[in-house]
């Protein structure tokens with residue numbers, strides 16, 4: 001129970017990797033705000049946590065909307081009294097070849113994947129500073145960093161997340177120096193997880209990917225949850241500004 005009495009927000013928690021993270025953080029004792037644009041899914045995951053003896057609420061918020069990001073934080077604090085951990089997991093793709101990609105497809109992906117983590121972290125920070133404890137964990141992508149045909153928008157957003165993470169880690173370091181706070185910011189680079197997002201990949205391409213993964217398989221969302229639980233805990237107090245690859249070795253050697 002490394003996260004006993006900690007309060008966490010997980011964006012995009014209604015399905016896929018986010019759901020796996022919510023379940024694992026709750027298993028480690030955290031009180032979890034499961035946030036999603038699809039309220040029904042957020043409430044379903046929150047109910048599963050409560051049924052298993054944990055504490056959780058489901059909230060509806062679009063992370064790319066400043067007012068909704070602020071309300072998400074306010075509602076979490078109103079319910080659980082504090083905020084320690086923000087997992088910026090919500091992400092989308094709108095794939096198209098560069099020549100055909102529309103401005104709307106570009107904006108949608110940048111707004112959710114890059115502006116969303118910015119808005120949510122900005123809304124969360126004052127609450128974390130009150131506790132002198134903060135964990136901001138941002139979702140990047142190793143595939144995005146490597147570059148992909150049809151993913152100019154997605155790759156740009158996911159590399160942007162790395163830059164934002166590094167700058168935030170440096171700013172957070174100042175709180176540690178100034179008032180002894182335990183504040184870190186890290187990025188996560190998933191490889192191939194079995195989720196509704198990756199289910200859109202055709203079987204033939206998926207089989208080709210698996211031959212390139214040294215561990216010879218895809219991953220399950222709860223495997224990500226265990227990594228996030230560690231990074232969110234005091235055990236990870238000296239890890240900051242890094243991009244953690246959770247990919248079975250799929251993208252080893254990819255620079256970012």
Ligand SMILES: NC(=O)c1ccc[n+]([C@@H]2O[C@H](COP(=O)([O-])OP(=O)(O)OC[C@H]3O[C@@H](n4cnc5c(N)ncnc54)[C@H](O)[C@@H]3O)[C@@H](O)[C@H]2O)c1
Pocket residue numbers: 011012013014015016017018035036037038041061062063064089090091092112116139140141142143189190191192193194195196197198
């Ligand atoms: N699945 C993979 O293999 C993989 C690989 C690399 C990176 N990632 C990244 O991991 C994260 C989770 O991916 P996933 O596969 O679980 O995706 P998913 O599509 O299965 O789930 C994403 C969740 O985010 C929610 N969401 C979307 N837009 C939102 C918004 N504006 N505000 C709030 N919630 C919103 C969706 O409703 C959904 O519940 C994403 O950031 C994704 O880019 C996933």
